[in-house]
Amino acid sequence: MTGFPAELFSSLSTRNVLLRRITWFVVLALLLAAPFLIEAVLGRSWVRITDVAMLFIMLALGLNIVVGFAGLLDLGYIAFFAVGAYCYALLASPQFGLHWPFLALLPLGAGVAAIFGILLGAPTLRLRGDYLAIVTLGFGEIIRVLLNNLNRPVNITNGPQGITLIDPLQLGSFSLAKTHSVLGLSFTPVHSYYYVFLACAVLSLLISLRLESSRIGRAWIAIREDELAASAMGINTRNMKLLAFAMGATFGGVAGGLFASFQGFVSPESFHLIDSIMVLCMVVLGGMGNVAGVIIGAILLTVLPEALRYIGPLQQRWLGEVVVDPADLRMLLFGLALVLMMLLRPSGLIPARRRAIPRPNPKTAEATDAAG
Amino acid sequence: MEIFAQQLVNGLVLGSIYALVALGYTMVYGILGLINFAHGDITMVGALVALTAVQLLAAAGLPAPVVLLLAGAVAIIVCATLGVTIERTAYRPLRRAPRLAPLITAIGVSILLQYTAALIWGKQYIAMPEIIKPERITLLGAQLTTLQAAIFVLACAIMAGLLWFIHSSRMGRAMRATEQNPEIAGLMGVNINTVIAFTFVLGSAIGAVAGLMVVLYYGLGHYFMGFMLGLKAFTAAVLGGIGNVAGAMLGGLLLGVIESLASGYIGDLTGGVLGSNYRDIFAFLVLVLVLVLKPSGLMGQHSGDRA
Numbered sequence: 001m002t003g004f005p006a007e008l009f010s011s012l013s014t015r016n017v018l019l020r021r022i023t024w025f026v027v028l029a030l031l032l033a034a035p036f037l038i039e040a041v042l043g044r045s046w047v048r049i050t051d052v053a054m055l056f057i058m059l060a061l062g063l064n065i066v067v068g069f070a071g072l073l074d075l076g077y078i079a080f081f082a083v084g085a086y087c088y089a090l091l092a093s094p095q096f097g098l099h100w101p102f103l104a105l106l107p108l109g110a111g112v113a114a115i116f117g118i119l120l121g122a123p124t125l126r127l128r129g130d131y132l133a134i135v136t137l138g139f140g141e142i143i144r145v146l147l148n149n150l151n152r153p154v155n156i157t158n159g160p161q162g163i164t165l166i167d168p169l170q171l172g173s174f175s176l177a178k179t180h181s182v183l184g185l186s187f188t189p190v191h192s193y194y195y196v197f198l199a200c201a202v203l204s205l206l207i208s209l210r211l212e213s214s215r216i217g218r219a220w221i222a223i224r225e226d227e228l229a230a231s232a233m234g235i236n237t238r239n240m241k242l243l244a245f246a247m248g249a250t251f252g253g254v255a256g257g258l259f260a261s262f263q264g265f266v267s268p269e270s271f272h273l274i275d276s277i278m279v280l281c282m283v284v285l286g287g288m289g290n291v292a293g294v295i296i297g298a299i300l301l302t303v304l305p306e307a308l309r310y311i312g313p314l315q316q317r318w319l320g321e322v323v324v325d326p327a328d329l330r331m332l333l334f335g336l337a338l339v340l341m342m343l344l345r346p347s348g349l350i351p352a353r354r355r356a357i358p359r360p361n362p363k364t365a366e367a368t369d370a371a372g
Numbered sequence: 373m374e375i376f377a378q379q380l381v382n383g384l385v386l387g388s389i390y391a392l393v394a395l396g397y398t399m400v401y402g403i404l405g406l407i408n409f410a411h412g413d414i415t416m417v418g419a420l421v422a423l424t425a426v427q428l429l430a431a432a433g434l435p436a437p438v439v440l441l442l443a444g445a446v447a448i449i450v451c452a453t454l455g456v457t458i459e460r461t462a463y464r465p466l467r468r469a470p471r472l473a474p475l476i477t478a479i480g481v482s483i484l485l486q487y488t489a490a491l492i493w494g495k496q497y498i499a500m501p502e503i504i505k506p507e508r509i510t511l512l513g514a515q516l517t518t519l520q521a522a523i524f525v526l527a528c529a530i531m532a533g534l535l536w537f538i539h540s541s542r543m544g545r546a547m548r549a550t551e552q553n554p555e556i557a558g559l560m561g562v563n564i565n566t567v568i569a570f571t572f573v574l575g576s577a578i579g580a581v582a583g584l585m586v587v588l589y590y591g592l593g594h595y596f597m598g599f600m601l602g603l604k605a606f607t608a609a610v611l612g613g614i615g616n617v618a619g620a621m622l623g624g625l626l627l628g629v630i631e632s633l634a635s636g637y638i639g640d641l642t643g644g645v646l647g648s649n650y651r652d653i654f655a656f657l658v659l660v661l662v663l664v665l666k667p668s669g670l671m672g673q674h675s676g677d678r679a
Contacts, residue, residue, distance in 0.1 A: 071472070073472055073475065075479075123660060123663075123664045124663070124664075126664075126667065127663055127667070130406070130407040130471070130475050131610075131663060131667070133407070133475060134407065134603075134606060134610075134659065135659065135660055135663055137603070138603070138655075138656035138659055138660060139656075139660075141603075141652070141656060142653055142656050142657075145650065145652060145653055149650060273599075274483075277479060277483070280476070280479075284476055288472075324491060325490075328487050328490050328491060328495075331483055331486070331487040331490075332483075332484060332487045332488065332491075334480075334483055335480045335481065335482070335483030335484035335485075335486075335487065336480070336484060337480070338476055338477065338479060338480025338483070339462055339477050339480035339481060339484065341476075342466060342469070342473045342474070342476050342477040342480070343462070343465055343466070343477070346466075346469060346470070346473045
């Protein structure tokens with residue numbers, strides 16, 4: 001359904017370049033054919049879910065930079081998503097009568113989100129761990145309360161009603177909101193958006209992978225492991241932490257802009273604390289700091305709740321009534337998953353490799369040696 | 373001036389409830405260095421249990437004081453059990469884990485409590501039966517109900533009792549020793565696990581009383597009410613200096629007053645531009661300001677980046 005990074009396959013194909021190329025080709029073909037395959041097997045609604053999954057991959061990768069790489073627990077991450085979404089919504093909707101092109105708006109949204117990231121990061125530089133978590137949580141709530149209340153005295157955000165009729169992505173007269181027919185395949189909006197989101201998600205993935213092994217990424221990981229030692233090694237921890245906030249926010253800002261154009265509607269209701277926690281769950285579930293794990297976490301946590309929707313009718317059939325609301329069940333499972341993950345497998349489904357090293361357990365040490 | 377006195381009284385009453393909840397945060401933080409994210413939700417469970425108990429007992433026709441006492445007792449027992457269970461199953465195995473792990477677990481426990489409560493009590497607001505009819509009294513030009521006065525007095529009594537307990541009893545001494553250094557306290561014959569479990573029991577029980585006060589004061593209960601209450605109480609704990617019991621009390625009262633005055637005057641100060649719908653922001657602003665300017669809080673010795 002979505003792209004796995006090369007490293008998942010590297011153990012299979014390091015010796016065989018041909019096999020590697022074939023693998024890549026198959027993955028690429030599957031990714032490109034995915035919306036049509038999914039539509040044929042599961043129905044149109046699942047194509048939409050796939051689109052949302054792509055957005056969540058971007059968000060989770062962004063949060064992974066802050067939480068996974070730099071080790072700064074951010075509980076208000078959805079605020080950057082909100083900033084990106086409202087940035088797009090305000091400048092490409094009848095709200096102010098502005099209709100800027102998306103090519104300008106997406107970078108603008110990313111930039112504005114990055115500024116918010118620095119605004120959040122600057123006063124909290126001294127804080128670590130749980131204090132930082134609470135302040136970021138407060139930041140997320142402040143943004144939401146502002147979005148809810150900035151409808152008077154001057155109506156900016158239209159309050160709880162949100163902003164409607166947001167422009168879709170369009171270039172000239174080519175709009176993604178229309179159904180296009182190419183080579184006998186009909187590309188409905190959800191199909192077209194899939195490709196845009198896929199491209200953005202892959203781009204985020206590449207940036208994440210490149211960042212991880214870069215000087216900056218290694219600096220972040222050093223700060224995560226031991227901030228004092230990192231600064232003693234000459235890392236400018238202040239700038240690096242601000243950069244982590246800004247980079248993470250950028251991903252959220254772009255995803256927010258895409259979300260606004262995709263939905264055509266934004267309201268403060270989409271940006272609750274619980275959404276921040278969901279993105280955090282994705283990062284934690286997959287394995288903090290591991291890009292492949294984070295992607296799998298994002299897919300799992302987007303798809304599973306949707307699958308849980310089928311529980312409602314099943315309860316109706318078996319028990320005669322809906323005992324547990326599927327939405328509540330989803331949250332219950334989220335909570336349970338967070339607790340169980342931390343108790344049983346604190347480093348996630350696929351732990352980041354560098355995290356595994358300092359553990360003095362001979363079994364893991366052997367495994368790391370064998371894998372590396 | 374009358375408005376000022378009125379807001380001051382309202383703030384003090386609200387603040388005394390915040391202070392009670394803040395005690396739970398600050399005691400656990402002092403001993404474990406963990407923000408017990410689920411504490412607000414434990415208070416919520418206490419509030420809803422008390423509410424249900426009041427509904428059942430009032431229907432049975434018991435007199436109001438008996439109903440309240442019994443409801444409070446039931447809530448305290450449920451919350452204390454809940455608190456100690458959470459500590460035992462979710463936090464204890466992670467005591468030596470990296471710092472992010474218990475925090476994420478705490479968030480998970482918080483969500484679990486909220487949605488279990490949503491399953492049991494539903495998602496609608498639940499109204500508290502009006503079993504007592506508060507009378508109005510006037511004090512220094514401010515209107516005050518007997519209920520408000522009772523809440524404030526009871527909260528202060530609990531706080532005074534707790535201070536005495538921590539400073540004078542054997543268990544209180546053990547708690548202080550564990551807070552200073554768990555390993556050494558253990559060597560001196562303090563059973564750390566008992567002390568920590570007891571701290572959770574104590575914090576949760578006080579939280580349960582605070583929950584009962586909230587449903588009495590507002591007349592409503594809701595499965596999500598613990599979130600905001602918890603955040604504000606945490607802010608209060610940080611304001612007073614987290615880990616410091618007396619600080620949490622001071623912080624709670626101060627935060628209540630700040631919030632009350634700020635939301636009472638913000639309309640006038642900004643010429644009607646900003647209204648009291650910004651009320652919930654003040655707590656966050658206070659939190660951010662304290663953490664940035666004086667992370668150790670008003671009375672704390674711990675510094676903010678200790679985390």
